[in-house]
Amino acid sequence: MSDSSDIQAHIDRTRAELAATLNELEDKLNVPKQLGVAGHRAKASFDRDKTPWLAAAGAGALAVAGVVVAVVKRR
Template identity: 45%
Template sequence: MTDSIENRIAEQRAHLESTLDEIENKLNVPKQFNRYADKAKSSYDENPVPWIVGATAVAISIVGIVAWAIFSDDE
């Protein structure tokens, strides 16, 4: 009887430890940032075209906003 209780306690402790490790990993901002940075880098390495198109679109948008702010009629 006590062996089964001790086994259940050990299982519950292992489960709790695993759950706490998962929570720690999800809340660890530097680790998550590095994970997403590695994922983005591998995505760029596989196919850089969408990244280049996206960067170009952002640059054009910024230039357009700056031009609109400079040349807009403020009257």
């Protein structure tokens, strides 16, 4: 009887592990949820230290200005 109860316990553990893995995969593949998580992380990062965000925005503005200047010069 011990063998069958050991087998059943193993099956139950395996099912629980599989269910946990499937739940993790579902969370990772849920794009709206992941976007929300990323948004919350970004906001928390911005609230902690604005400097890198402002530097990135400045670099982006310079890149756009460079493209505009290049396009204007080509005309």
